[in-house]
Amino acid sequence: MKKLVKNGVIVTAADTYSGDILIEDGKIAAIGKGLDESSCEIVDANGAYIFPGGIDPHTHLDMPFGGTVTKDDFETGTIAAAFGGTTTIIDFCLTDKGKPLQNAINTWHAKSEGKAAIDYSFHLMIGEMNDQVLEQLPTIIEDEGITSFKVFMAYKDVFQADDATLYQTLIQAKELGALVMVHAENGDVIDYLTKKALEAGSTDPIYHARTRPPEIEGEATGRAACFTGLADSQLYVVHVSCAEAVNKIAQARNRGVNIWGETCPQYLVLDESYLEKPNFEGAKYVWSPPLREKWNQEVLWNALKNGDLQTIGSDQCSFDFNGQKDLGKNDFTKIPNGGPIIEDRMSILFSEGVQKGKITLNQFVDVTSTRTAKLFGLYPKKGTIAVGSDADLLIFDPTVKRKISAETHHMAVDYSAFEGMEITGEPVSVLCRGEFVIKEKQFVGKSGYGEYIKRSKFNERNEAQQSPVKL
Ligand code: URP
Ligand code: ZN
Ligand code: ZN
Ligand code: ZN
Numbered sequence: 001m002k003k004l005v006k007n008g009v010i011v012t013a014a015d016t017y018s019g020d021i022l023i024e025d026g027k028i029a030a031i032g033k034g035l036d037e038s039s040c041e042i043v044d045a046n047g048a049y050i051f052p053g054g055i056d057p058h059t060h061l062d063m064p065f066g067g068t069v070t071k072d073d074f075e076t077g078t079i080a081a082a083f084g085g086t087t088t089i090i091d092f093c094l095t096d097k098g099k100p101l102q103n104a105i106n107t108w109h110a111k112s113e114g115k116a117a118i119d120y121s122f123h124l125m126i127g128e129m130n131d132q133v134l135e136q137l138p139t140i141i142e143d144e145g146i147t148s149f150k151v152f153m154a155y156k157d158v159f160q161a162d163d164a165t166l167y168q169t170l171i172q173a174k175e176l177g178a179l180v181m182v183h184a185e186n187g188d189v190i191d192y193l194t195k196k197a198l199e200a201g202s203t204d205p206i207y208h209a210r211t212r213p214p215e216i217e218g219e220a221t222g223r224a225a226c227f228t229g230l231a232d233s234q235l236y237v238v239h240v241s242c243a244e245a246v247n248k249i250a251q252a253r254n255r256g257v258n259i260w261g262e263t264c265p266q267y268l269v270l271d272e273s274y275l276e277k278p279n280f281e282g283a284k285y286v287w288s289p290p291l292r293e294k295w296n297q298e299v300l301w302n303a304l305k306n307g308d309l310q311t312i313g314s315d316q317c318s319f320d321f322n323g324q325k326d327l328g329k330n331d332f333t334k335i336p337n338g339g340p341i342i343e344d345r346m347s348i349l350f351s352e353g354v355q356k357g358k359i360t361l362n363q364f365v366d367v368t369s370t371r372t373a374k375l376f377g378l379y380p381k382k383g384t385i386a387v388g389s390d391a392d393l394l395i396f397d398p399t400v401k402r403k404i405s406a407e408t409h410h411m412a413v414d415y416s417a418f419e420g421m422e423i424t425g426e427p428v429s430v431l432c433r434g435e436f437v438i439k440e441k442q443f444v445g446k447s448g449y450g451e452y453i454k455r456s457k458f459n460e461r462n463e464a465q466q467s468p469v470k471l
Contacts, residue, residue, distance in 0.1 A: 001041050002029075003434060008045030008395060012052065012385050013366035021050065023391040026433035030387060045395050048428060051365055052384050053087025053118075053392030054346045055372040058238055058262060058313025061091055062111045066336030067327055071318045071412045074115035075447045077342055080410040081316075082118050082437040082445060084343040085427040087392040088382050088453065092150055093122040094159070101136045105144055109452070116450030117443075118432050119392075121378070123148040123181060127161050129168040141176050145454020147377050148179045148236070153220045154187035154288065166224060170233035177457030179375060180228070181236045184220035184245065185212060185289055194333050205282030206275040208332045209290035217289050218244025225252035225259055234258040234458060236375060239315050241267045241289040243299040250308045260375060261309040263300050265341060265348040266291065266417065274417075283325040284415055287315070288337045301358045310371045312349055316342035318413045340411040344404055344418055350396070351423035377455035391434040400426040410443075 003023040010019050010031070022030040022040070059081075062073035072080065074091075081089055093108040095101055101124065108122055124140060126133065126149045140146050151166045152159035161169075166182065173180045193211035197203075202210075221237055225248055228235040237249060240261045249261045266287060271294040274285040285291055303309040317338025319325050328335030346368050353359040359367070373383020380389050401424050406416040430438040437445035 002039060003043055004035060004037055004040040005043040005045055005050060005393065005395070008048055008050040010050050010385055011361055011365055013362055013370035016361060021385065021391070021393070023431070023434040026391055026435070028385065028387050028389050028391050031385070043429070049396045049398055050385065051085070051394040051396055052369045053382070053394050053430065053432060054085045055369045055378065055383060056081060056086045056089045056314050056316070056342060056345060057311060057372045057376060058264070058315045059089045059091045059342060060315070060317040060338065063092070063094065063317065065317065065338070067334070068319060068324050068336055070338070071320055071324065072316065072340065072342070074112040074120070075117070076410070076412040077316060078115070078117040078120065078450055079443055079445070080343040082430050082432070083410045083427065083443065085346040085394040085396060085430055086118065086342065087394070087430060087432040087437070088119040088121070088378065089342070090121045090123055090148070090376060093124050095125045095127055097128050101133065101140060105140065105146070112450070112452070114448040117437055117445045117447055118450045119382070119453050120450050121453040121455055122146050123150045125150045125152070125159065126165065126169045127159060129165045129172070134172065137172055137176055141178060141457065147177060147455045147457050148181055149173055150181040150183070152183045153224065154183055154185035154190055156187040156191040160187040163223070163227070167227045167231060170227055170231035170235070173458070174231060174233040177459040179234050179236050179458050181238055182224045183239070184217060184224050184237050186216040186220045189216050198331065198333065203331050205280065205286055205328070205332050205335060208286050208335065209272050209275050212288065212290050214242035214244045214292055217242055218248050221245040222248040225249065225257055228252070228259060229255065229257040235260070237261045238313060239264050239267070239289060240300070240309060242292045242296045246299055246303045246308055250303070253308070260311070261303070262311040262313045263304065263309050264313055264315045265345055266339060268297055268300055269348060269352055269421070270417065271297065280326065280329055283328060283335045284321055284339065284417055286325070286332070286335045286337055287339060301353070304353070304367055305359050305363065310367065311375070312345060312367045314341040314345040316340065318411055320413050321415045339417045340409070340413045341417065343409050343411055346394070347423055347425060347427070348418065350398070350425045355424050374461065377457065377461055378453065379461070391431055393431045394427055395429040396425060397428050398425045400424070402426055
């Protein structure tokens, strides 16, 4: 049945205006005033904002990591994402050295098919570069529509790739039309610093931060940017946490390097002091890169505002405090890294960013949806409100005041890293391809409704979309 969304304020990355949205066959069929209502289900937005559904470019669902597996899988994770206004995620498919890449992709399809409540796509981890890998990449791009590769510069002896692998991945990405993503921290130096810390008997969560100083995130970011310029390729730096990394990205862009950066809500609102909470509670705040000194938050907000950083990912990677985070009770290196945030990504950004005047309403849409769609080959199917685009819509009440809490969240974990945080604004209803997933704050979707999305190649995306010109 056709739907007509009425009485909303439509917000895109470019415009804010009153208008009604006609939905037919899962797509936006018309936008305007006085549209024909006959044979339509009427959806009354009651004056709320209508945003394009959020796109989260950085999730780890059902992922083996740190001797355990993330608590949220494609079912709980995508339902929680929908409650938070997100209608598409791009998850990281982890690969094993020496094994066919397709095996890993098949594993990720098996984890997600029949489970995801919203649409999803995959990035592919590249851990090594050799003839076998080279042979497989073109088919993966063509058949799977996976047009982004992830290289880890940290997690030595686990995921870390060497510089030659990163450089060759950049060369291949340019030729084949993919965007390279990096986790930029110097894994070798971290390895040395963590060994020294443990030798000295320093085992508390705070040492996670002390052994991963911002300088080495800046160093790795600069190194990756340098290789990108040399290869004349394209790079996206995930989870930027500090001024050192922002500066390297800005400097590289000013030299003409095709480079973009993502930050995450945790770096915008939490800081290093959380790792010092007593009774091992600091473990809840163990992310890599670590939370930084508070002054970095202003640098990150300014970077979002002025266009030096372009997107917000959640880096959803959830572990229970009891039974998972406590694997590292006597050794901070054994605390599984990451946190639950997929549900709160957009609300925190709206409340802390838009309501507090740090970014505009249109920038909010750009960084939570539109720019991500453009960079990762989802646009204009996703990422905007336009005739012909998927009817992925978030009806958002900007006035509701509420508290974030594990008691009320929908993620499968036993704590919230934002417990008690007071925020303004709340997703009311969420549609994915024209169907309600959340209706009046209730889940009405279906596990398995989400479709796997093949993405377009980087060089097939509109030049203007990719240009490093600032907003
Ligand atoms: O601590 C984090 N970020 N965990 C997830 C894995 C990664 O590095 O993105
Ligand atoms: Zn229908
Ligand atoms: Zn990472
Ligand atoms: Zn991550």
